[in-house]
Amino acid sequence: MLATVDCAGAVLAADVAAAKDAQASVASSSSHRIPAPTHYTDWPAVESRLATDPALEARVRKIVASMSLAQKIGQMTQAEIKSITPAEVPKFYVGSVLNGGGSWPDGNKHAGIAEWLALSDRYYDASMATDAAIKLPIIWGIDAVHGDNNVFGATLFPHNIGLGAAHDPALIEEIGAATARAVRATGVEWVFAPTLAVAQNARWGRTYESFSTDGPLVRAYARAYVAGLQGDFGDHHVMATAKHFIGDGATQNGTDQGNAMVSLHDMINVHGSGYFGALEAGVQSVMASYSSWDDVGTGTNYGKMSGARALLTGALKDKMGFDGFVVSDWNAIGQLPGCTNASCPQAINAGIDMVMVPDDWKAFIANTTRQVEHGEIPMARIDDAVSRIVRAKLRMGLFGTRPSQRAGAGDAGSLQSRELARRAVRESLVLLKNNRDVLPLKPGSKILVVGKNADSLPNQAGGWSSTWQGTGNSNADFPNGDTILAGLRHADGAANVTYSETAQGVDLKSFDAIVAVIGETPYAETMGDIMPSATLRHSDRYPEDLAVLQTVAKGNKPVVVVFMAGRPLYVNNLLNLSDAFVAAWLPGTEGAGVADVLFAGHSGEGPYNFSGTLAMPWPGVPCPDAGGSSAKATRWLFAPGYGLRYPSKHEVATLPTDPAVDACADASVLSVFHTLAVPPFSLYLADANPQHPAHDIGADLNAVIEWPSSHPVLRLRTVQVNTQQDAKSVTWLGAGRFFARSPQPRNLMQLVSTHAALQFDVVIATPAKGPVKVYMGCGQHCTTSVDLAHTFATYANGARHTVSIPLACFIKTGADNRRTDLSHVDVPFGVLASPPFSAAFADVKIVAGTAAGRADLPCASLGAP
Numbered sequence: 001m002l003a004t005v006d007c008a009g010a011v012l013a014a015d016v017a018a019a020k021d022a023q024a025s026v027a028s029s030s031s032h033r034i035p036a037p038t039h040y041t042d043w044p045a046v047e048s049r050l051a052t053d054p055a056l057e058a059r060v061r062k063i064v065a066s067m068s069l070a071q072k073i074g075q076m077t078q079a080e081i082k083s084i085t086p087a088e089v090p091k092f093y094v095g096s097v098l099n100g101g102g103s104w105p106d107g108n109k110h111a112g113i114a115e116w117l118a119l120s121d122r123y124y125d126a127s128m129a130t131d132a133a134i135k136l137p138i139i140w141g142i143d144a145v146h147g148d149n150n151v152f153g154a155t156l157f158p159h160n161i162g163l164g165a166a167h168d169p170a171l172i173e174e175i176g177a178a179t180a181r182a183v184r185a186t187g188v189e190w191v192f193a194p195t196l197a198v199a200q201n202a203r204w205g206r207t208y209e210s211f212s213t214d215g216p217l218v219r220a221y222a223r224a225y226v227a228g229l230q231g232d233f234g235d236h237h238v239m240a241t242a243k244h245f246i247g248d249g250a251t252q253n254g255t256d257q258g259n260a261m262v263s264l265h266d267m268i269n270v271h272g273s274g275y276f277g278a279l280e281a282g283v284q285s286v287m288a289s290y291s292s293w294d295d296v297g298t299g300t301n302y303g304k305m306s307g308a309r310a311l312l313t314g315a316l317k318d319k320m321g322f323d324g325f326v327v328s329d330w331n332a333i334g335q336l337p338g339c340t341n342a343s344c345p346q347a348i349n350a351g352i353d354m355v356m357v358p359d360d361w362k363a364f365i366a367n368t369t370r371q372v373e374h375g376e377i378p379m380a381r382i383d384d385a386v387s388r389i390v391r392a393k394l395r396m397g398l399f400g401t402r403p404s405q406r407a408g409a410g411d412a413g414s415l416q417s418r419e420l421a422r423r424a425v426r427e428s429l430v431l432l433k434n435n436r437d438v439l440p441l442k443p444g445s446k447i448l449v450v451g452k453n454a455d456s457l458p459n460q461a462g463g464w465s466s467t468w469q470g471t472g473n474s475n476a477d478f479p480n481g482d483t484i485l486a487g488l489r490h491a492d493g494a495a496n497v498t499y500s501e502t503a504q505g506v507d508l509k510s511f512d513a514i515v516a517v518i519g520e521t522p523y524a525e526t527m528g529d530i531m532p533s534a535t536l537r538h539s540d541r542y543p544e545d546l547a548v549l550q551t552v553a554k555g556n557k558p559v560v561v562v563f564m565a566g567r568p569l570y571v572n573n574l575l576n577l578s579d580a581f582v583a584a585w586l587p588g589t590e591g592a593g594v595a596d597v598l599f600a601g602h603s604g605e606g607p608y609n610f611s612g613t614l615a616m617p618w619p620g621v622p623c624p625d626a627g628g629s630s631a632k633a634t635r636w637l638f639a640p641g642y643g644l645r646y647p648s649k650h651e652v653a654t655l656p657t658d659p660a661v662d663a664c665a666d667a668s669v670l671s672v673f674h675t676l677a678v679p680p681f682s683l684y685l686a687d688a689n690p691q692h693p694a695h696d697i698g699a700d701l702n703a704v705i706e707w708p709s710s711h712p713v714l715r716l717r718t719v720q721v722n723t724q725q726d727a728k729s730v731t732w733l734g735a736g737r738f739f740a741r742s743p744q745p746r747n748l749m750q751l752v753s754t755h756a757a758l759q760f761d762v763v764i765a766t767p768a769k770g771p772v773k774v775y776m777g778c779g780q781h782c783t784t785s786v787d788l789a790h791t792f793a794t795y796a797n798g799a800r801h802t803v804s805i806p807l808a809c810f811i812k813t814g815a816d817n818r819r820t821d822l823s824h825v826d827v828p829f830g831v832l833a834s835p836p837f838s839a840a841f842a843d844v845k846i847v848a849g850t851a852a853g854r855a856d857l858p859c860a861s862l863g864a865p
């Protein structure tokens, strides 16, 4: 429910709701050619390489006919290993478990292959211990999205964005097969990969999980990846998942889990491409997307994909002929209107066959059982869902053998595919600039290596690496990898290589060349989104990378930049400070692949040349998605397909650097806190005295902060209000403040003139007895507030409300007759309260235009600042 708060703190408004030619073009699934673009006008029938097998279908029917309702609903349930013990499996007939990112046997990050296998056996044995007439083996799913990335010691391949640049479907099939072997060695049988998003906007925090902006390449890769993972369904293969169906890469502004605004034609022919490839290869599961879709051609709004019957059932199963099962994403059902994480007949009726209910699986089973008994979910739908799951399990050959008895189980060697990954790194590199042919480097030359990413396996690996976010890791968490620095030392001779992260105080004269390894640090999903108001300028987010280049540029030596990033970013200023510039994406554990190509194999292996080319356009302006005529002309600096080779004989001229652009101009939303504080804002805790120092809460999602530790005034934890870990729950133990602040003040007057509002989501846990002041700050002695205590008191505990306060309410006339100056706001959002009060806050932003017409409400009647 969206509540607009007027300046007197009252709730004013409520409620916001929230083919024939197909067959001809389907190539043989063993082919690795990149197909031509499609021009379908409706979802095509896709021919799977798996023929319908009457004997298999008879077995499926027999099994399903033998099952009770409890057994059927259990099969449709997938719980997280942290929330279900093996002993609970037989009682509820649970059909599947998963481990999420950063979840390992016994919570042990360094669990060995034997521990994974032992736990897999325990779940399997439990599934064989039911009282069912025909026992159905449980299936365990894992996010092995760039190798078996949750497992200690496994080789991590480059993330998909780097693989896209390789333009090599045969390589992808090998990586799929290697990943399958690694996963099966641990006793796990199903992977949630490949991601088939055709990412259109680099703001999206999952851009690196996408191969390309180009549909045909994604289609060829989908086919090859699924072929590699699923193979012939033998013991060395796993079930693959095509995800996230559909349009995850199409959302407006690249907002994770957002709304795709595209035509039916583009949804089919661009965003559907990967599904053609995956279905051709016989993929057995498809994961529904968190995102929603507005068909801009017909004006049809399909809502969130996990409830979109027209797509899950109509398009995917009926028209495209998918015969595997659809799994929902992590607690995704809870995002549908009228649903919770534990109850959603709509999703099942829409075509979800297996529900990922990580934690609330018991309540889900109870609710779904009741919904079937009351006819809210037809029995025929349940039977169809279960038939699909049983069919996939039969095809996978999971019946009859414990995980540890299957071929390849426990083979620690399967976790390592270092040569293959190193080759993938070499193929993924894209040379953007090589003026005066400063590359390749000569072995034996004296090299200074700088930059925070040079000696960092966590930064090389990115998100979905050991942990979900890829944060909280050190080099020791990747015991079998090589950093880029290690690779350079090996190729050049360790004595010739000096490393200094910042280059401060280093005498640059004694070196022949400088290699700067810079770039992004790890993130996953929503936490990686770059807000529409922010630029795509890398140095806005990582000023230290610009600083180190400025330092080494003073040496007048060739500067080679190796740029690690999960997306193409605006780097004109960094390109200008470099002689050579290599896009290295997120290369994974085999950093030695970088030195292979920088030295062109002169050190013995090789010879290697660059072969990668861009599979996504590279921006030449800080706001490539902002539109406007000036942006259009120079929007893309390098088009897809660009990539130099040795000898490059190509000069990249000095580039314009748009110094004045510090925000993307036509953004109508200024985000302050969206899962994480949105730079330049940080979140702070402080006592009630505005003169006192404040405590930066940092970015650790697992931290419980009691501040100050000696005599806490505030307690802060990360909780869920809308999506995973997107909210901060704050409990007032004394009088204190929770607020967002930026080092650079913002001018909000332009937004005031559009009738903008401060907006946030809130869930009240403990109502306040005294005032709850929501305030804005504009420097010393410049604070204005509105008291929301009365509004919050009307909110039911536990329910989410969206609060919207016109910015004009924060403009007040002070005792000195001066009006509050919103032209230099450093604190756009603060909450000052005293105990008792506890609430969770999410998605804090300033939204243009939402307070339309309310600007002259009697703001002056509000309590004193």
Ligand code: BGC
Pocket (backbone or CB within 6 Å): 099, 100, 101, 102, 103, 330, 468, 525, 724, 725
């Ligand atoms: C969990 C991870 C999981 C992720 C999925 C997070 O809330 O901590 O384990 O993989 O959600 O999005």
Ligand code: BGC
Pocket (backbone or CB within 6 Å): 099, 100, 101, 143, 192, 243, 329, 330, 525
């Ligand atoms: C992600 C999926 C992933 C799942 C399980 C979700 O948050 O969107 O891609 O497979 O978590 O970890």
